[in-house]
Amino acid sequence: METETKPEIILYDLACAKDVCFSPVVWRIRLMLNFKRIPYKTIFLEFPDIESTLKPLGMVPVKPDGKFTVPAIHHVPTDTYMMDSVPISQFLEATYPDPPVPLDTERGREIETKARTLLGPVLKTSILPREILILSPRAQQYFRRTREAWLGHPLEDLLDAEKEEKAWAAVDGDLHAVGQLIREKSSDGPFVLGAKPSYSDFFIAGALQSNRVVDEGVFERIMKYPGFNDVYTACLPWMEKKD
Numbered sequence: 199m200e201t202e203t204k205p206e207i208i209l210y211d212l213a214c215a216k217d218v219c220f221s222p223v224v225w226r227i228r229l230m231l232n233f234k235r236i237p238y239k240t241i242f243l244e245f246p247d248i249e250s251t252l253k254p255l256g257m258v259p260v261k262p263d264g265k266f267t268v269p270a271i272h273h274v275p276t277d278t279y280m281m282d283s284v285p286i287s288q289f290l291e292a293t294y295p296d297p298p299v300p301l302d303t304e305r306g307r308e309i310e311t312k313a314r315t316l317l318g319p320v321l322k323t324s325i326l327p328r329e330i331l332i333l334s335p336r337a338q339q340y341f342r343r344t345r346e347a348w349l350g351h352p353l354e355d356l357l358d359a360e361k362e363e364k365a366w367a368a369v370d371g372d373l374h375a376v377g378q379l380i381r382e383k384s385s386d387g388p389f390v391l392g393a394k395p396s397y398s399d400f401f402i403a404g405a406l407q408s409n410r411v412v413d414e415g416v417f418e419r420i421m422k423y424p425g426f427n428d429v430y431t432a433c434l435p436w437m438e439k440k441d
C-alpha cells in the first residue's frame with residue numbers, strides 16, 4: 199500500500215476549469231515547494247471565495263489595498279498562516295533552506311523588471327481576455343465585474359488580432375535582448391544564475407506555465423525566445439505537480 203507523506207504546507211491556489219495551477223504568482227511558490235520537495239496539499243479557491251476563506255483563518259493582507267489574494271499558506275508544524283508571495287517565499291527559504299533558492303539577486307531583479315515591463319502590456323492584451331474562458335461561471339462573473347471596472351471597458355474589446363500582432367512585434371527586439379541577458383551565464387547552466395535555479399527562474403517559468411494553461415498560442419510566442427525557453431525547459435521537473 200502506498201504511504202502518503204503528511205503535508206507540511208496547505209497551499210491555497212486559484213481554481214480554474216482545468217483543475218491545475220494557472221496563477222503565475224502561485225506558480226512561483228509551487229515551484230519552490232516542488233524544488234525543495236516539501237510535502238504539501240493544494241486547496242483550490244474560486245475567485246469569489248478567496249476572501250471569505252482566508253479571512254476567517256486569520257490571514258492579513260500585507261498591501262494597503264487590503265485585498266485577499268492567493269498564494270496563501272498554512273504551515274502545519276508551526277500552525278502559521280500567511281498570505282502574499284514575498285513573505286511566503288522568505289518563510290519557505292528560512293524554514294527549508296536546503297536546497298537553497300536565492301530570492302533576491304541583482305541580476306535576477308534586473309531581468310524580472312525588464313521582463314515585467316515588456317511583457318506586462320502585451321499579456322494584458324493577449325491573456326486577460328482569454329483568462330475568463332478557463333474560469334467557472336461564478337468566477338467568470340467576478341472576474342468580468344472586477345477587471346472591467348479596472349479597464350473601463352468590456353474585456354472582449356482587448357481581443358483585436360491586428361493590434362495584438364502589432365503589440366508582439368513592437369516588443370520583439372527587446373524580448374530577444376532580455377532573452378540574451380537571461381542566457382548570459384549559459385556556459386555554466388540554463389538558469390539566470392547559471393548552474394542552479396533561483397527565484398527569478400521560478401518567476402519566468404511560472405509566468406510561462408500560467409500563459410500555457412490559459413492559451414498555448416501565447417505560450418508559444420514567448421517560447422520562441424532563447425533564454426525564456428531555456429529557463430522554462432530546465433524548470434519542467436518542478437512543474438510536474440500542478441495540483
Ligand SMILES: N[C@@H](CCC(=O)N[C@@H](CS)C(=O)NCC(=O)O)C(=O)O
Nearest residue numbers: 221222223266267268269282283284
Ligand atoms: N502581491 C500578491 C499578488 C497575488 C495576486 O495578485 N493573486 C491573484 C491571483 S494571480 C489573486 O489572488 N487575485 C484575487 C482577486 O483578484 O480577487 C502576491 O505576490 O502574492
